[in-house]
Amino acid sequence: MRPPSIALRLALLFSAIAAAVFVAVGAYLYQALWQQMSERDDVALLNKVVLIRHLLASQPMPLAMPEELQMVLDNVFGQDGMQLRLTDAAGRTVVLTPAQDSHAGTPVPSWPAVPLARAPARSDIRDWQLPAGPGRAIAALARAGTAQAPLRIVIVRQRSDRLAILKRYAADLAGGLLAGTLVATVLAFAVVRRGMRPLHDVIGKANDISTQRLASRLSVDDVPAELRELGVAFNAMLDRLEEGVQRLSGFAADLAHDLRTPVNTLMMQTQVALSRPRAGGEYEALLASNVEEYERLARMIENTLFLARADHAQLALRREALDAGRELAQIADYFEMLAEDGGIELRLDARGTVHADPVLLRRAVNNLMANAVRHTPRGGHVDLVAREDGEGMRIDVRNTGTGIAPEHLGQLFERYYRADPARAEGGSSAGLGLAIVRAIMQLHGGMATATSAEGATVFTLHFPPAPRPAPAGAGGGSD
Ligand SMILES: Nc1ncnc2c1ncn2[C@@H]1O[C@H](COP(=O)(O)OP(=O)(O)OP(=O)(O)O)[C@@H](O)[C@H]1O
Ligand SMILES: [Mg+2]
Numbered sequence: 188m189r190p191p192s193i194a195l196r197l198a199l200l201f202s203a204i205a206a207a208v209f210v211a212v213g214a215y216l217y218q219a220l221w222q223q224m225s226e227r228d229d230v231a232l233l234n235k236v237v238l239i240r241h242l243l244a245s246q247p248m249p250l251a252m253p254e255e256l257q258m259v260l261d262n263v264f265g266q267d268g269m270q271l272r273l274t275d276a277a278g279r280t281v282v283l284t285p286a287q288d289s290h291a292g293t294p295v296p297s298w299p300a301v302p303l304a305r306a307p308a309r310s311d312i313r314d315w316q317l318p319a320g321p322g323r324a325i326a327a328l329a330r331a332g333t334a335q336a337p338l339r340i341v342i343v344r345q346r347s348d349r350l351a352i353l354k355r356y357a358a359d360l361a362g363g364l365l366a367g368t369l370v371a372t373v374l375a376f377a378v379v380r381r382g383m384r385p386l387h388d389v390i391g392k393a394n395d396i397s398t399q400r401l402a403s404r405l406s407v408d409d410v411p412a413e414l415r416e417l418g419v420a421f422n423a424m425l426d427r428l429e430e431g432v433q434r435l436s437g438f439a440a441d442l443a444h445d446l447r448t449p450v451n452t453l454m455m456q457t458q459v460a461l462s463r464p465r466a467g468g469e470y471e472a473l474l475a476s477n478v479e480e481y482e483r484l485a486r487m488i489e490n491t492l493f494l495a496r497a498d499h500a501q502l503a504l505r506r507e508a509l510d511a512g513r514e515l516a517q518i519a520d521y522f523e524m525l526a527e528d529g530g531i532e533l534r535l536d537a538r539g540t541v542h543a544d545p546v547l548l549r550r551a552v553n554n555l556m557a558n559a560v561r562h563t564p565r566g567g568h569v570d571l572v573a574r575e576d577g578e579g580m581r582i583d584v585r586n587t588g589t590g591i592a593p594e595h596l597g598q599l600f601e602r603y604y605r606a607d608p609a610r611a612e613g614g615s616s617a618g619l620g621l622a623i624v625r626a627i628m629q630l631h632g633g634m635a636t637a638t639s640a641e642g643a644t645v646f647t648l649h650f651p652p653a654p655r656p657a658p659a660g661a662g663g664g665s666d
Pocket of ligand 2: 557
């Protein structure tokens with residue numbers, strides 16, 4: 188199942204919070220109303236006791252006109268669900284006011300009454316269960332006129348009307364809560380959706396981007412802070428993609444261009460040869476010339492393949508500790524003849540240990556040496572120097588000559604880059620030698636650099652020192 192949308196999730200979360208707050212506030216309001224009503228009812232009850240005591244104190248005893256008193260009391264207790272029962276010392280009922288819901292039949296509670304000497308307090312009021320529902324009641328003694336025996340007052344307040352109010356209030360609160368939560372949910376959903384609009388803009392932009400239109404970028408200045416980081420990361424990804432696509436298409440174009448030259452040469456030579464019958468020797472010469480072009484083509488294809496495989500890190504490095512003196516001496520031997528032919532002095536000064544794949548190391552140094560020998564004028568010299576320093580092994584290939592202009596130095600290691608266009612056409616130069624050197628150094632975690640000044644050009648290979656042995660149990664193997 189797909190996870191629900193962020194908008195829905197936030198809206199639900201928000202409505203849950205709203206509902207929780209509403210319930211808490213509602214409960215508080217309900218409780219407050221209940222408290223206030225109870226308090227006011229109790230105070231009214233106490234006031235009635237004081238009133239009756241007062242009234243009785245001014246009455247002669249035995250009561251001269253009980254009917255008149257009854258009438259007055261009926262008026263006082265007519266409303267509010269209160270009922271008064273006045274009993275004399277012998278327990279006979281003297282006055283009993285009518286009640287809305289008659290509880291005349293219920294037995295008079297027998298709890299101790301508030302003594303004459305004390306004013307009634309809230310703590311004297313008790314809960315009393317009436318047939319019609321819960322009630323509050325108080326019993327107090329009162330003296331009528333000058334009589335010795337006190338009368339007993341019992342006032343009962345029935346609470347069912349209060350409970351009805353509270354019930355209605357609770358129902359109102361619940362309705363409000365439900366409606367409020369609903370409104371909050373809908374509003375939250377709308378607000379969140381609106382808030383997410385910038386995200387949809389980003390999605391729209393992303394949909395617009397294709398390999399043909401990689402130049403498009405998200406504007407990160409007018410998006411909310413949360414999306415800015417995403418936009419920046421997205422743009423950085425596009426930068427990398429664009430660069431990669433550009434390199435790839437450039438690579439393809441260069442490759443096609445460079446394959447065209449030898450293929451054209453082959454085609455033209457063959458067509459010319461076929462244009463009329465020729466002697467056997469002429470065919471032989473043509474084939475020999477063709478072989479050269481085939482070799483050049485084969486080397487280009489092989490080099491291109493090598494670079495493609497290095498790009499995908501498909502080349503397995505077999506790193507070994509190699510004696511730099513011995514390895515470089517072999518290479519120097521190989522170039523000795525060529526150098527002699529060109530009137531170039533070749534000097535070797537190498538010692539130390541280099542941790543590298545022997546085949547790749549040879550290939551990298553070979554490429555540098557081939558360039559150096561090719562670009563050194565007669566009478567110049569080429570130095571091959573290897574030294575260990577703090578950061579591993581450093582191999583320099585130095586040669587005299589006109590050097591390389593600074594504007595080319597940065598690009599020499601690019602594929603198909605040739606500093607001297609005049610030389611590039613024809614000849615055996617493909618412009619891949621230094622690209623391969625760089626790829627080899629990257630595979631080794633090292634680096635290749637070039638400097639050129641005052642008639643001397645130096646290409647340097649930095650090989651990192653031996654990788655530290657993997658800690659036991661880490662499943663280390665040689666790479
Ligand atoms: N020692 C050097 N002195 C002067 N220029 C150099 C030297 N080494 C390289 N270059 C320049 O750098 C360019 C790139 O060299 P790279 O080895 O990549 O290609 P290439 O030698 O032209 O072709 P390939 O090596 O594929 O046969 C060369 O064309 C040349 O202009
Ligand atoms: Mg080269």
